Ligand SMILES: Nc1ncnc2c1ncn2[C@@H]1O[C@H](COP(=O)(O)OP(=O)(O)O)[C@@H](O)[C@H]1O
């Protein structure tokens with residue numbers, strides 16, 4: 001068994017003439033927090049879309065736990081323990097906070113299919129188990145007192161945390177987040193950082209695409225820097241922060257690399 005949970009070789013995604021991801025190779029070690037950073041349009045979200053099976057690559061390979069998953073669809077990768085959140089929030093806004101998390105459990109339901117039609121004992125038991133586990137996840141993200149409110153009524157930062165709880169309901173080994181700190185205030189960012197570290201301590205591997213340099217520099221074990229769809233640099237936070245190529249890429253853009 002490799003010590004890497006994910007190995008990406010020469011990944012490319014072209015949209016017509018746009019080379020959104022252009023020859024990215026990356027190895028993500030198990031039980032670490034891997035950050036992916038880069039200026040706007042660098043190809044970070046496209047990379048996560050390729051890793052999660054939201055998009056398929058133009059060329060290249062993705063191997064997860066030594067298995068080639070390049071052609072597997074999103075739901076198949078979820079079954080293998082890969083989960084993600086999106087840059088743009090995707091919740092069932094009309095459903096309760098709790099039901100949003102319960103929806104995340106559906107892939108692990110232990111119910112014979114006919115019991116969906118004629119609810120019986122197993123269904124009730126399963127629903128009860130899900131509720132308990134969902135409440136645990138809501139507690140983890142600090143939303144237990146909002147469990148019965150409509151998801152759409154939550155503040156923006158809370159909706160992002162709810163998305164995290166819902167993705168965790170699939171019980172991932174590899175959890176990928178696309179700009180989870182966007183729109184969060186300082187207290188919420190700190191809370192999020194603590195949660196990510198706690199997940200790592202529970203043996204999860206995390207890939208986080210993030211603009212918030214405070215978060216990246218404080219939680220990441222390794223940082224992979226992209227620019228114009230290509231590899232620019234990778235290393236530990238201190239190396240990345242002082243690297244002239246990285247600084248130049250950020251200076252050329254409107255973003256800042258300073259903490
Ligand atoms: N579905 C798409 N169709 C066409 N172009 C896209 C699509 N998704 C992303 N792109 C382009 O690919 C490049 C990288 O985008 P993206 O991965 O969203 O960057 P980042 O997340 O680093 O800001 C951009 O030029 C963007 O316009």
Ligand SMILES: [Mg+2]
Pocket residue numbers: 044045046087
């Ligand atoms: Mg993006």
